[in-house]
Amino acid sequence: MHVTCEVVGEGTEEFDLDAGATYGDVLRELGFSMHEATVLVDNSPVPEDAPVETDDLRVLRLIKGG
Numbered sequence: 001m002h003v004t005c006e007v008v009g010e011g012t013e014e015f016d017l018d019a020g021a022t023y024g025d026v027l028r029e030l031g032f033s034m035h036e037a038t039v040l041v042d043n044s045p046v047p048e049d050a051p052v053e054t055d056d057l058r059v060l061r062l063i064k065g066g
Helices: 023-030
Strands: 002-007 011-016 037-041 056-061
Touching: 002 023, 023 037, 023 056
Parallel strands: 002 056
Antiparallel strands: 002 011, 037 056
């Protein structure tokens, strides 16, 4: 599945996911941990173990910097 992912305030990335990929896989593809960011679908957070069911996602970083 080809997805477009907006990282809020940082830009947009596009990539392909395997069938059965989860929202946690999206975070890993972007280089984030599930503690660092959350995936939003229709402006609502989704569990990282849920299967990806849409091709238009937003990611909100919860922690930035160090």
